Amino acid sequence: MISSLLCVPEKGGPVFCNKRRASSGRSIARGIPIMLTVMVAAGSLILVASDAAPDRIPSFVTWSAENIAAASSGDAFRGSLLAKRCDHCHGAEGFSPVASTPNLAGMNMLSIWKQLEDFRSHKRRSRPMEPIAESLTPRDVADVVSYYAELPVFPDPQDNRVFPGMQPEAGRAAVAARLVTFGDGERGIPPCQSCHGPVAYRVGVPSLMAQNGDYVLNQLEMFASRSRSNDINLPMRTIAALLSEDERHALAEYYGAGLGLQPAGSSGSK
Amino acid sequence: MNWRKIRIFVFTLLALCLIPATRYYQIDEPLLKLLRGSNHVDPLSLHLSGEFVENNLGTEQDADGSVTVRMIAQQYLFVPHCILVPAGVPVHLKITSADAVHSLTLNGTNYAVKTLPGTISLAELQFPHAGDYKTVCREFCGAGHYAMRSEFKVVPRDQFPALRAGERGACVLQ
Numbered sequence: 001m002i003s004s005l006l007c008v009p010e011k012g013g014p015v016f017c018n019k020r021r022a023s024s025g026r027s028i029a030r031g032i033p034i035m036l037t038v039m040v041a042a043g044s045l046i047l048v049a050s051d052a053a054p055d056r057i058p059s060f061v062t063w064s065a066e067n068i069a070a071a072s073s074g075d076a077f078r079g080s081l082l083a084k085r086c087d088h089c090h091g092a093e094g095f096s097p098v099a100s101t102p103n104l105a106g107m108n109m110l111s112i113w114k115q116l117e118d119f120r121s122h123k124r125r126s127r128p129m130e131p132i133a134e135s136l137t138p139r140d141v142a143d144v145v146s147y148y149a150e151l152p153v154f155p156d157p158q159d160n161r162v163f164p165g166m167q168p169e170a171g172r173a174a175v176a177a178r179l180v181t182f183g184d185g186e187r188g189i190p191p192c193q194s195c196h197g198p199v200a201y202r203v204g205v206p207s208l209m210a211q212n213g214d215y216v217l218n219q220l221e222m223f224a225s226r227s228r229s230n231d232i233n234l235p236m237r238t239i240a241a242l243l244s245e246d247e248r249h250a251l252a253e254y255y256g257a258g259l260g261l262q263p264a265g266s267s268g269s270k
Numbered sequence: 271m272n273w274r275k276i277r278i279f280v281f282t283l284l285a286l287c288l289i290p291a292t293r294y295y296q297i298d299e300p301l302l303k304l305l306r307g308s309n310h311v312d313p314l315s316l317h318l319s320g321e322f323v324e325n326n327l328g329t330e331q332d333a334d335g336s337v338t339v340r341m342i343a344q345q346y347l348f349v350p351h352c353i354l355v356p357a358g359v360p361v362h363l364k365i366t367s368a369d370a371v372h373s374l375t376l377n378g379t380n381y382a383v384k385t386l387p388g389t390i391s392l393a394e395l396q397f398p399h400a401g402d403y404k405t406v407c408r409e410f411c412g413a414g415h416y417a418m419r420s421e422f423k424v425v426p427r428d429q430f431p432a433l434r435a436g437e438r439g440a441c442v443l444q
Contacts, residue, residue, distance in 0.1 A: 056325040062314045183417035190346035194414030232317045238351045
């Protein structure tokens with residue numbers, strides 16, 4: 001009976017494990033009580049499940065070896081052809097012409113892959129991106145991702161882009177540089193560059209080296225207000241809520257001005 | 271019989287026995303559990319199912335008046351970041367790691383709960399007085415290790431809100 005539960009339906013056929021059994025009428029009659037049992041069990045499961053609060057799942061992505069292999073095995077040339085669709089918003093060289101749209105040039109493969117998967121499963125909400133992600137096959141996603149990962153973070157200056165933006169005021173840049181380098185131990189805020197580069201990266205975390213300021217600010221505010229909640233195990237929702245309004249603005253200006261291209265504390269951040 | 275060789279052998283054996291004896295505090299419960307394969311959780315899919323899904327983290331009121339606290343340690347945060355618990359009540363702490371080895375230490379004490387990916391560490395705590403108990407990570411876990419801190423906000427027992435079933439006490443937005 002258990003083996004019949006574990007069976008996978010074949011294409012265009014009924015769910016039967018053993019075809020010889022399925023072909024004889026007697027065994028189908030024998031299967032009726034089994035089916036009834038299954039239905040009762042499923043019904044009681046639904047009742048039990050509705051009693052407790054449903055699990056809040058931030059994202060269906062896990063960083064298993066298979067997923068990482070699938071995300072990093074794309075063909076960048078095919079991706080470059082597919083990415084023609086993305087040029088209008090994300091720029092021909094991965095640098096977008098609008099500050100509220102993310103730059104994708106040089107972004108880590110796994111981070112774009114995860115965001116596309118989350119758009120596809122509607123765990124991250126975006127009116128333009130959800131239908132686009134739904135229309136891509138897993139291979140398309142891997143290809144596009146490997147194309148953007150290969151683009152250089154130093155683009156053609158004549159390209160139509162907004163990055164890098166205005167240099168922030170010295171005081172605000174210092175606040176941001178401190179958060180980027182050291183975080184704030186008193187409040188338990190880890191330094192940005194220990195996960196978002198260029199010092200270190202966690203798996204699936206986007207690089208912020210060449211990201212638009214407005215986009216960074218929007219995302220921080222959405223994480224703080226929980227309107228974006230696809231971070232696995234709540235890191236960004238926690239950190240964004242711990243940051244003050246001024247600090248979020250300072251960080252956005254800091255990254256938007258291209259100061260994140262070098263580790264903070266080097267001459268670039270002064 | 272070469273008594274000299276036997277003597278050297280016996281003393282070497284005794285010296286080898288001393289190594290785990292002096293470092294007994296490092297052969298701790300979660301490590302043994304990990305080696306035995308019991309108390310297993312998949313560190314990669316904590317967010318998908320099981321008791322460490324995000325709406326199950328934090329303080330849970332048990333029937334006997336004690337509370338259960340579930341936490342995840344990850345690079346470089348303890349989640350939830352701030353935990354509300356009542357004073358003078360047994361706290362059953364269940365903590366696991368999503369990535370590296372971490373160690374939850376209460377400031378001002380030498381008490382630490384080591385957390386390993388793949389196993390649930392259990393600890394029994396009881397906070398005698400109300401107040402803020404800061405915690406830090408004591409196991410070097412990466413570039414942001416030194417900023418990996420959180421706190422237990424301990425409130426008097428009568429001020430601890432009566433939690434309904436499925437509700438998690440937290441002093442931060444959860």
